[in-house]
Amino acid sequence: MLKKDFKAVLVSMSGVRVYNQKLLQLGLTLPGFVDRSKVIASLPSLGLLTIAAHSPDNWAILYKELDAITEASIDDILNEAPDLIAFSSLTARINETYALADRFRQMGITVVMGGLHVSALPDEAMPHADSVIQGEGELIWPELLTDFQHNRLKPVYSSLTNKQYAYRVDCHKVPRYDLLDIDKYNRLTLQTTRGCPLDCVFCAASRTISSYKKKPIAQIDRELAAIFEVWQRPFIELADDNTFVDKNWSKELLRLFASYRMKWFTETDISIAQDDELLELLAASNCAQVLIGLETAQAMSLTGVDRNNWKLRQFDTYLKSIEKIQSYGISVNGCFILGFDTDTKETFSHTEQFIKASHLSEVQLTVLTPFPGTALYRQLKQQNRLLADTYWDKCTLFDVTFTPANFTVDELESSFQELMGSVYARKTVAERKRTFKQTLTNKITSTHA
Template identity: 45%
Template sequence: MRIGFIAMSGVRAWDPELLELGLTMPGFVERKEVIAQLPSLGLLTLAGLTSNLDEISYHEFFDFNRDSPPDDQFDLVAISSFTAQIEDAYRLADLYRESGTRVVLGGLHVSSLPDEAMEHADAIVIGEAEAIWPQLIEDARSGGLKPVYRAIAPWNLADSPIPRFDLLDPAKYNRITVQTARGCPWRCDFCASSILIAPRYQTKPVSQVVSEIRRIKAIWSRPFIEFADDNTFVNRGHSRSLMRSLIPEKIRFFTETDISFGEDLELISLARDAGCRQVLIGLESPSSVGLNGLELRSNWKLKQLERYHEAIARIQAAGITVNGCFILGLDDQSTEVFDQVLKFVREAGLFEVQITLQTPFPGTPLYDKLRREGRLFEDRFWEKCTLFDLTHEPRGMTAQELRSGLIWLSQSLYNEDAVWDRRQRYHRGASPESSASDDTSRR
């Protein structure tokens, strides 16, 4: 069979004013560009599970207003999409089905709203796709494709193949994704990935991670790796072993983790030596307001709040920059949050900062809560799930106050003087040996 793996790529704000401001706000523009340059690790992994009997290819599709869909002739296409691009994914799927090509849809949104997705596909995948993919391919080859494939048992990362990085155009990508762990034990109410796709936290064997990185290095001479993990350093034992094994590989990488990373000086040192350039940490709020009840199982982040500054200082002193992520519009946050975030960023000396709006992705407890409370602006607002667009009525301020605050804070954080000041403050605090040849920014 001829199989096309198609990723819906790129992130864009729906709000026209935010889109226009994005032309001059680096935080928006650069984040969009970074995401657009990351290939779909999920599709490349499924390609690695596909028989050599099949002819396969990988494609990315950005925008119906700008691009034409891949015009290759396929017997089957597998389309993966974020919620913000799912309407375009459905439109693309409909075009392929009209031409006689069978379509498989999967991903977080499809797992959240399977009945909706089934209207646009010959088959959908619910949950982790790896376990059912070989059977799906066999069914497609024999003409017995089923409408629904549901992963029952959790996929064991130890059984994962090396993703088909060779399907990528080396000149097109400036960073490549690798997964070292799946899921997160904290289970925040706004996070769909660790609830729907990966309900059980697990790590990938270190030897497998190293093998994947060596495969990447055989294609890219000096790759920048982005670990596609929800929380890379939460398992300290695995993390130390992984970092020690990565030191000889001489790579550079970015990853996401939680603030407890700043408590382990040995792990920080190992990560720096292994090539860690930046960590994104979900701080979520600069104060206790909004943190209470954020996780389904505990108030872990609320308990860590007093350690935020000290942890950030430890990480950045070692030469690893911190990208602190804040969510605006958390319940009970007032308009004071915008000044509080700005003050926190300056006092903590964060190298980089990312601000987003609270977004109720379908399938999350947050979505169910806001829908139950009647606070969603629309029943179907998927194109606005960009993290920058308003989707519901906040509880501690008006929607207009939240939108205006987002714009004001973005302009305050991302103007040239503010960015320059953050860079200078970081370089004054980082150790000389770690900052002498700094390329820590993901941008």
């Protein structure tokens, strides 16, 4: 076995904490909200597992997750005697990441940072790291480690500004799922596409790291095989922004998925309702659910949300499209955002009415959040409507971080809390599940009629 000359510890700053105390207390009684939060919190960092696969052979790689920072968790990392520590963090935990990185650097350990937030604000991150990765890390990571070995580490490695790190189809390696303690997870992540061509103004992922691209089907097959080596009956959540943009490629993907015994979940857009063959393949592949960004229950709020007002042009089809998708036995999790400039107090009652009329099997409610690097952030910053210069710990999707157009901050928070309480009430959640179960029953009956 090749001697490992160096050691890197990859640290995922997992978990997000809601600051709104009333919503936090209310959340204890909201089963749908709590269940989805638990799922998100239990996902490993696919970005770190991916760069781990691109590490030179003379590097030993360890993967750690820090939900709560304790002295014991810090000692656990220090006891590994790493040469380098690499952090990946969501915006909501970036301040904690900076503080911890500063502490490790004071101990003489080299620190590297990457991820969505750091890619959007590399200059902010640089004082807290010896090196920053901006954009896609796979092609950057091997050179970064080689530079470290030769004491020539650069302050920034960017795939967004340096064509040397341009994405290549032949650059793929299988993420290091073997680094995980599988017993800790209720699902694993797999990425089949990156980026999204819709480029919604509020989306922190659609273009911050990468433009839209698809993985080769053969590579996805290799990654699935690696997952099955560590977990025989996995639940897989795709780390995609919008999986089924290319319908022909998507059908190849679904045929591949159908050959594996697994259940899975992904995010997509409403256009899948327009393709019966795709829906048939989706159902046959054991897809448990698709999350679709419906965004709003009123058409005017969709004006200017995405490129060429695509979602606005789909709005009138929403109810029929949801019905059609779910008629194939595929659960739809409809995602709604509250706090657009066109929203009023009536928007909240309209949203509740729409959810009931749509018979969505599940619902995700969030507050409009201006993540750094997005068009929404730039707009609100220019309008001096951000509540603070840096409000990163409030980027939870459930905390208000800007001055709304038609509410006070307190009014938006209280209206959101009331809607959450109604939509996620136990009786209401149970009714949605019963309705979808009846849809499945009707599908089975009609199939055998």
